[in-house]
Amino acid sequence: MENKDYIIELNNISKSFGDKVILDDVSIKVKKGEFVTILGPSGCGKTTLLRLLAGFGQADKGEIKINGKDYTDIPPHLRPVNTVFQRYALFPHLDVYENIAFGLKLQKVPAPEIDKCVRKVLKMVSMTDYEDRDVESLSGGQQQRVAIARAIANQPKVLLLDEPLAALDLKMRKDMQIELKEMHKKLGITFIYVTHDQEEALTLSDTIIVMNEGKIQQIGTPTDIYNEPQNSFVADFIGESNILNGTMIKDKLVEFAGHEFECIDEGFGENAPVDVVVRPEDIYIVRNLESAQFTATVKSCTFKGVHYEMFVETDKGYELMIQDYNAFAPDQEVGLIIRPADIQVMHKERTCNTFEGEVVDATHVKFLWETFETLPLEGFEHGEKVKVQVDFSKIDLIDHVEDGMLEGDVHFIIYKGDHYHLTILTDDGDHIWVDTTDIWDKGDLVGINIAPADIKISKCNEHND
Amino acid sequence: MKKFFAQCYIWFLLVLLYAPIVFIGIFSFTESKVLGNWTGFSTKLYSNLFTGNMQGTGSLMSAIENTIIIALIAASVATLLGTVAAIGIHNMRGRGKQAISFLNNIPILNPDIITGVSLFLLFVFLHVSQGYVTVVLAHITLCTPYVVLNVLPRLTQMNPNIYEAALDLGATPFTALKKVLLPMLKPGMISGFILAFTMSLDDFAITFFTRGTVGLDTLSTYIYTDARKGGLTPELRPLITLMFVGVLVLLIVINIRAMRNAKNSQR
Amino acid sequence: MSIMTKRSTWALPYAIFLLLFVALPLIIIILYAFKDSSGGFSLGNFVKFFTDADAIGTFALSLEVAIENTIICILLGYPAAWILANKKLNRSAVTIVLFIMPMWINALMRTLATAELFHVMGVQLGKGTLIVGMVYDYLPFMIYPIYNILNKMDKSYAEAASDLGATPWQVFWKVQVPLSMPGVVSGIMMVFMPTVSTFAISEFLTNNKIKLFGTIIQENINSSMWNYGAALSLVMLIIIGITSLLQDNKKEVNGVV
Numbered sequence: 001m002e003n004k005d006y007i008i009e010l011n012n013i014s015k016s017f018g019d020k021v022i023l024d025d026v027s028i029k030v031k032k033g034e035f036v037t038i039l040g041p042s043g044c045g046k047t048t049l050l051r052l053l054a055g056f057g058q059a060d061k062g063e064i065k066i067n068g069k070d071y072t073d074i075p076p077h078l079r080p081v082n083t084v085f086q087r088y089a090l091f092p093h094l095d096v097y098e099n100i101a102f103g104l105k106l107q108k109v110p111a112p113e114i115d116k117c118v119r120k121v122l123k124m125v126s127m128t129d130y131e132d133r134d135v136e137s138l139s140g141g142q143q144q145r146v147a148i149a150r151a152i153a154n155q156p157k158v159l160l161l162d163e164p165l166a167a168l169d170l171k172m173r174k175d176m177q178i179e180l181k182e183m184h185k186k187l188g189i190t191f192i193y194v195t196h197d198q199e200e201a202l203t204l205s206d207t208i209i210v211m212n213e214g215k216i217q218q219i220g221t222p223t224d225i226y227n228e229p230q231n232s233f234v235a236d237f238i239g240e241s242n243i244l245n246g247t248m249i250k251d252k253l254v255e256f257a258g259h260e261f262e263c264i265d266e267g268f269g270e271n272a273p274v275d276v277v278v279r280p281e282d283i284y285i286v287r288n289l290e291s292a293q294f295t296a297t298v299k300s301c302t303f304k305g306v307h308y309e310m311f312v313e314t315d316k317g318y319e320l321m322i323q324d325y326n327a328f329a330p331d332q333e334v335g336l337i338i339r340p341a342d343i344q345v346m347h348k349e350r351t352c353n354t355f356e357g358e359v360v361d362a363t364h365v366k367f368l369w370e371t372f373e374t375l376p377l378e379g380f381e382h383g384e385k386v387k388v389q390v391d392f393s394k395i396d397l398i399d400h401v402e403d404g405m406l407e408g409d410v411h412f413i414i415y416k417g418d419h420y421h422l423t424i425l426t427d428d429g430d431h432i433w434v435d436t437t438d439i440w441d442k443g444d445l446v447g448i449n450i451a452p453a454d455i456k457i458s459k460c461n462e463h464n465d
Numbered sequence: 466m467k468k469f470f471a472q473c474y475i476w477f478l479l480v481l482l483y484a485p486i487v488f489i490g491i492f493s494f495t496e497s498k499v500l501g502n503w504t505g506f507s508t509k510l511y512s513n514l515f516t517g518n519m520q521g522t523g524s525l526m527s528a529i530e531n532t533i534i535i536a537l538i539a540a541s542v543a544t545l546l547g548t549v550a551a552i553g554i555h556n557m558r559g560r561g562k563q564a565i566s567f568l569n570n571i572p573i574l575n576p577d578i579i580t581g582v583s584l585f586l587l588f589v590f591l592h593v594s595q596g597y598v599t600v601v602l603a604h605i606t607l608c609t610p611y612v613v614l615n616v617l618p619r620l621t622q623m624n625p626n627i628y629e630a631a632l633d634l635g636a637t638p639f640t641a642l643k644k645v646l647l648p649m650l651k652p653g654m655i656s657g658f659i660l661a662f663t664m665s666l667d668d669f670a671i672t673f674f675t676r677g678t679v680g681l682d683t684l685s686t687y688i689y690t691d692a693r694k695g696g697l698t699p700e701l702r703p704l705i706t707l708m709f710v711g712v713l714v715l716l717i718v719i720n721i722r723a724m725r726n727a728k729n730s731q732r
Numbered sequence: 733m734s735i736m737t738k739r740s741t742w743a744l745p746y747a748i749f750l751l752l753f754v755a756l757p758l759i760i761i762i763l764y765a766f767k768d769s770s771g772g773f774s775l776g777n778f779v780k781f782f783t784d785a786d787a788i789g790t791f792a793l794s795l796e797v798a799i800e801n802t803i804i805c806i807l808l809g810y811p812a813a814w815i816l817a818n819k820k821l822n823r824s825a826v827t828i829v830l831f832i833m834p835m836w837i838n839a840l841m842r843t844l845a846t847a848e849l850f851h852v853m854g855v856q857l858g859k860g861t862l863i864v865g866m867v868y869d870y871l872p873f874m875i876y877p878i879y880n881i882l883n884k885m886d887k888s889y890a891e892a893a894s895d896l897g898a899t900p901w902q903v904f905w906k907v908q909v910p911l912s913m914p915g916v917v918s919g920i921m922m923v924f925m926p927t928v929s930t931f932a933i934s935e936f937l938t939n940n941k942i943k944l945f946g947t948i949i950q951e952n953i954n955s956s957m958w959n960y961g962a963a964l965s966l967v968m969l970i971i972i973g974i975t976s977l978l979q980d981n982k983k984e985v986n987g988v989v
Contacts, residue, residue, distance in 0.1 A: 553743025
């Protein structure tokens with residue numbers, strides 16, 4: 001009976017296109033009447049997930065339940081969900097009225113009722129009197145409204161919205177956000193909303209599901225997601241943040257940016273490497289140096305409307321972003337204070353690159369589909385499977401792609417105060433994580449080299465966790 | 466100044482290009498058997514053409530009839546076959562798609578004479594006696610690729626969500642095809658049909674090789690035989706003029722329609 | 733996805749049709765070309781062709797006429813296409829339609845009209861009239877693709893070039909001409925291929941004085957010399973194949989309409 005609380009249950013959904021894994025064991029439960037947003041960068045699998053829910057495509061693995069009933073193999077026209085498509089997908093050969101009545105006519109609803117319904121939904125999207133218009137003569141915003149009207153005319157149990165506002169300009173987007181929210185309240189049905197716009201997600205949702213690389217990163221309310229991101233990806237993707245490497249010295253004491261800070265987190269163990277997130281508005285900036293926890297020099301100060309955005313260099317050489325209502329002039333020496341509750345400590349997902357490898361001969365090991373030279377190996381047999389580890393900072397990225405052992409492109413960048421943490425996606429679809437002080441842009445093609453001395457080999461079963 | 470020279474050049478080329486046709490057009494209004502000999506204004510050749518009152522009675526008329534009927538059949542079958550094929554090709558991937566696209570391009574790239582000879586040898590090889598049916602089959606071979614190439618871009622340019630939207634709103638795949646896909650493909654099918662029709666009308670070489678020895682004539686083969694006999698049948702002059710005017714009207718209509726469509730989509 | 737992929741079977745009837753009426757006939761050409769009249773394998777048809785001075789001469793003449801015709805069409809057609817695409821020099825859509833229109837009219841009729849005009853003007857029919865008549869026939873096929881590509885070309889390329897200091901003449905030669913090459917190439921395809929394979933047209937324009945390669949193929953086929961005719965067709969297919977290599981796979985075939 002508990003199942004009845006959930007209008008949608010996705011259990012262990014996986015989906016690949018060719019070699020590329022789009023969704024990797026995704027499970028989601030959605031309560032009736034909720035406004036759920038699936039948030040993530042492009043290519044994270046969010047649209048694929050929505051399409052599976054609508055029935056456009058089949059999951060390789062997993063189960064889809066709607067209202068407690070298994071819909072995994074049911075074709076789209078038999079599902080009690082309707083979709084608002086990103087580029088609207090209005091039928092260009094039909095007018096506004098016929099577009100909205102399309103689904104009702106298929107259900108053989110009597111004409112007077114269709115009439116009533118079309119008028120009702122048009123009123124709902126503030127498009128009364130547009131019945132006879134040709135859809136291609138409508139503006140983007142109007143087409144969007146018709147697309148929504150068409151989907152809700154069918155009275156679905158769940159409305160799926162695939163980046164419906166992405167094509168609108170900023171002002172219109174804001175207005176539509178408010179209208180969508182009101183519409184959700186009035187209709188009382190479940191909305192599943194896909195977007196890459198974090199602000200939109202924070203504004204609209206009851207629950208946000210953050211996705212990246214086909215995996216769910218975090219599920220929570222907007223405040224949870226903002227205040228307590230569970231990993232550096234979420235912290236970086238939602239809002240502005242300072243993300244730094246840190247060490248949890250002991251419970252309630254964390255070291256980062258060269259200083260020790262009191263915090264409220266526990267249970268990480270002693271001297272555990274962690275990621276630390278501090279939101280720019282949570283760093284207090286003061287003139288009085290003595291009362292501060294540490295000092296910094298202002299590098300730049302930009303007025304942003306409500307607040308000033310400042311970049312400072314701390315006494316230990318870390319760059320931080322600070323937002324404050326007061327302006328501090330560049331080159332000014334300032335004091336900084338961070339309150340324990342404002343420090344968000346997160347487990348590190350990994351502390352170095354780990355690959356599966358195979359010993360080729362006494363000085364070569366094969367991993368990532370390439371054979372690398374290593375320092376002389378002792379105690380390994382040829383062909384033995386081994387664990388290969390390379391520190392983030394020991395991977396060389398070079399401009400000339402041809403000169404690298406491997407090729408890849410910069411997939412994701414996090415600035416960590418004094419260096420960049422890059423995720424490189426190789427041509428073969430593997431991930432390599434790199435710490436560097438060089439400046440790269442997302443999408444740059446890079447060659448990748450690893451020096452023999454930096455390749456650490458260990459027996460496969462040693463640190464198996 | 467530059468514009469003046471440019472316009473002169475353009476009109477110079479146009480005058481050269483159109484001189485033969487205008488010449489034929491002018492001499493379609495006189496009765497003289499020999500071209501270039503003006504014997505006074507007359508519309509007799511036109512009335513001859515329509516009443517069939519001339520030497521070789523009826524053979525020109527039946528050639529015209531054959532041409533039009535063959536073109537209609539070939540273009541209709543090609544439109545049907547090509548549209549279904551385009552939908553199939555659009556949903557194919559990989560090697561199969563490449564192979565079928567490659568084969569589809571061959572009749573377009575091949576000179577008519579090669580297509581004609583190859584089909585002639587096919588019918589010989591299969592011991593099919595050649596006549597009306599083989600000509601129609603050959604014309605379908607020639608025409609269908611153009612339909613495919615006119616329908617396929619419509620499918621690739623179409624927002625794939627539109628078909629999905631129909632399913633999403635409760636349409637079965639068949640209803641979605643009938644109510645959404647086909648109406649959206651209609652412009653491509655129409656232009657494909659028109660192109661196929663004109664291709665068939667204009668064809669000479671393929672008909673020539675596949676018509677067999679049963680005495681089947683289309684307009685092209687009629688003209689060919691007629692001209693080889695020495696001297697153009699005078700009644701062909703009004704026919705050429707009329708076809709020219711017909712194409713002119715058709716092109717103007719198509720262009721006006723295209724312009725109106727362009728305006729509509731701008732709005 | 734699963735619903736859509738089933739639609740791929742819709743291509744099946746046409747695939748069978750293509751195999752039967754496009755692939756098989758070409759295979760049969762090859763089959764016949766390598767057979768002698770008794771049906772055994774033989775290279776005799778090709779030996780016959782390469783040792784027959786008349787056939788080789790006709791072949792060379794056909795290539796020569798086709799190349800000359802193509803070059804003249806480029807020289808006359810490129811400036812015309814450029815003027816038509818240039819908004820400052822030509823604002824009328826009518827001239828463009830007038831240039832396209834001959835492509836829609838039966839080539840045999842146009843050729844016949846041209847030949848009659850020559851005849852009445854008292855011009856001796858021969859190689860000269862053949863080339864002029866072919867240029868008449870095929871010039872629109874050269875102008876149209878070049879016009880198309882020039883017309884669609886982004887104006888900002890020319891603006892960027894002149895912004896960087898190019899004179900109008902340099903803009904034309906260094907930017908517009910290179911960018912319009914795909915149009916020229918498809919123009920070459922549309923002019924060269926039909927001219928090299930033509931048969932009826934050359935008979936009309938030269939009063940049967942000059943035979944082109946197409947005519948020889950037709951004569952052999954019509955006099956039941958199928959194997960030799962097939963071999964000659966194969967030679968022409970190879971020429972066509974070489975010419976098509978000039979161009980990328982992305983041919984804008986539907987640009988004719």
